[in-house]
Amino acid sequence: MLDVIIALVPALLVSVTFFGWNALRLTLACVITCLAAEALSRKAMGRNLGIDDLSAVITGMLLAFNLPPTLPTWMAVVGSVFAIVICxxxxxxxxxxxFNPALAGRVMLLISFPVFMTRWSEWTIPSPIGMDAVTSATPLGLVKTAVTSTGALPFTFDGATMLQLLVGNQNGCIGEVSAAALLLGGIYLLIRRCITWHIPVAYLATVAIFSGILWIHHPQQNLPPHFHLLSGGLMLGAIFMAxxxxxxxxxKRGMLVFGGGCGILTVLIRKWGGYPEGVSFAILLMNAITPLINRATRPRVFGAPKGGKKQA
Amino acid sequence: MGFIKAKYNAPGGVHPAYHKDLAAEQPIVEMPLPASLVVSMSQHLGKPATPTVKKGDSVLRGQVIGESAGFISAAVHAPTSGTVKLVAPVATAAGPQATAITIEPDGEDTWVEGISPCPNWQALGKKEIVEKIAAAGITGMGGAGFPTHVKVSPPPETEIDTLILNGAECEPYLTADYRLMVEKAAEIWQGALIIAKALDAKTIYVAIEDNKPQAIAAMQEALPAEAGDAQVVELKTEYPQGAEKQQIFAVTGREVPAGGLPLNVGIVVENVGTTLAVWDAVVNGRPLTERVTTVTGGPVAKPGNVLARLGTTTADMVEFCGGTSGAVAKIISGGPMMGFAQADMSGPTTKTTSGLLLLGPESVHAYESMPCISCGRCVGVCPMNLMPNELSQFLEAEDYETAEEYNVMDCIECGCCAFECPAHRPLVQHMRRGKTQVMINRRNQ
Amino acid sequence: MTAVIQTAITIGGAGLACGGLLALAAKFLAVEEDPRVEEVNEILPGANCGGCAYAGCAAYAEAIVLEGAAINLCAPGGAEILNKLAEATGQTAQQAEHKVAIVLCGGEVEHAPRKFDYNGVADCQAAHSTGGGDKACTYGCLGYASCARACPVGAIEIINGIAKVHPDLCISCQACVKTCPRKLIKMVPYARKIHVMCSSKDKGPAVKKACTVGCIGCTICTKLAEDEAIKMEGFLAVVDYDKDLDNDTVIEKCPPNCIVRI
Incomplete structure (x- = not known):
């Protein structure tokens, strides 16, 4: 568990760099609330497991990373309590x-406080590469609005934009902006055997392929696959949440199916859904069918007849 | 010549720290007779033998002191000459009590009369070989202790085409089989030819993991001309390559059907130690009265491979190996993965004691079992492709029907799942308990 | 306005159709049941304890009605339910003796040492099959509460390392008897209060090593108890519950104090 926290540190540092006090405020609020909620509810339920497994810290960090920088602290607290106690x-x-508690907490906040959860406008990008920019929405949000109203993409994507997205110089939830920092954490997790490659690779590959097909089909209205990969909560979701x-x-087969399912749902929601971003919903929906995937992908017992019907 | 690399690899498996260097280069040494020997009647799988001697009797080495008590059972012989001091129940390595005969050696080590060597074993018929093996009380010496005479007399309608000698010794720490292969390669081959003759098996394979190049070389060098197309098969080093079903797959690509036996796919697997015992029994006419055991682990002063009489207690063995240096936190009969933890050092060596492992406090940790977080590592390493995570949860809830549906009975108790589990769940123990309960439920139906 | 009417018709129609289907299903898919089975099942306590040796109360009810099983097998029910069953079935009420479970081991933590640290599944069967159990006494209660978990009414409690049955709560279902891997739990008449709290078949010296309150086979109690109410079985004194035993001297004179009144 400590390894996951270490892996989240690069993303935290990037978010503090870009969002300053707000990032720290939300992260602290979520982590402290999660720990307190965990300790209290365990006490209330008479379970002797302590909070030293640190899982509540991870839930808190991940939830905070999924919140917009200007969210009031009390909402972060409500989300954390919901994540830990209810979920x-x-x-x-x-x-x-x-269900993944952090994602469930975020979705609860998104549905309950849609305005606050999608308010990005008061924030100015202090760009590290020399130009200042003011944005009013996340890149995916901009695209969604533009495509729905005008039927075309609002701007083109070149190498500079790519770099911005990679570094994290974009609007979004505090922890999801920097694909590079998240990838760094992902590599650490892989080395430490905390995760296996199956889910992230299946997830990202499916998103790339699916969005690639759409893009080749209609490049004016669809985002290129590399933009899909680098924007929104995809990296955070694929590496840390899914x-x-x-x-x-x-x-292993189940993990591939799971990652693939997340990928398809994410692109479906981004392209045709009501929200500009679909990672949270995609992962939660796939969470719901995880037991079914487990059941369907039970390995053939060594020595059981091949190709024959699986035993129960 | 006579050497191939395994083409297949069974699913799952883990790579524990092997620690074989502790005893690997120690040649086999014969241990002098201890002050007393405790010979258990339950040294094999199946029914314990029936004692045929009583307190005060004097016995000779090789004399039958326990008769085979059923189809799956084996005779027990006096490991040396001396006087019977006690016939009383003693706990076996696995826990339950079984009658044991305590013998005080007279130091003469006189063999019982009627030991007749038979160097010209080629003249023996199949039946005679099996009879000699049964009379010598030989059982599998790798761990499970299945009576060998039963194994080498398959039902007439089954055709056995292949004999595999198991020299994988995939358990960490243990080196007894390795030393046997290095030191007694020619005799092992002779034993293999004898068993192959009893089975009518055409092909012989010797399966050895690739971390034992010396054993591979020795077995290859000693390969006799009459062994035909026998092969030494090099296996990838991975636990549990020594498990029967996994080894058969690695060597031949055949899968033993779930719930079946190797003979269902025309194969018999024998441990190299067993094979040597067969040679000794058939050629020299000597019943099984001794075996090589690896005495090893951090606290053992001089780890080594000891040829000791059956019935030698752990304490005597350890004493012979220089006693202990440092605290002992755990005593294991067998290897660390599948062996049985012992409460004290009073337990006797049996036909299945492949090793005695002492661990110091630095290697022994008590863990609190945590809830399963579904990481799936146990599923990945299970060599039987089971789902230990789900099984343990069914068993925790005492839902034996569902556990049976999820193939708990196919578990080979190798311990890979528990080795991998980050939540330190006692998965193997759950499985063992589940298997016992399913058997009880089946019988009650 | 048409929209309203259309909606009303659609939803109302769907409701009617579903209701109709349900009604048809109830009629055609109904399971035929002997009304007497239901009647008997109603009388039974519904604890599904399995003490009658049937799968549950419903199965026992079926057995009573269809197979003519004895009606006095329901121990939890007691006299009241037996009488009701007799009334319902026409059989005569033949009250079985009220028996309760008792764990015949008194080796509490301070009496019976452990021979090793057990760090495994907290279950008696599992502990028993690990090196013969961690308790030095190979006959005594391991205290991992398998019986307590099996008890449908929570009548068994682990107190100071060993299982104790509360006789007044016990419904005589014998679930615990079947669970105990060491076969320590016996069914004894409720009226009998004096017990030898030991099941060790070992000889005296061996018992002394393993437990300070184990029966050492001294046979003093067998001489004190009238009418051979306590007999020796090997090296263990065993109460003969068919005989009347109400003699406090056996309790006082027992050297290891393993005879107690409960």
Missing amino acids: KQLFGGIGYNP TDMVTSPVT
């Missing part, structure tokens, strides 16, 4: 929650 402890605590062990399948 985790009420299901039996660590290991038993069907790989949450508790809520993802246990078999």
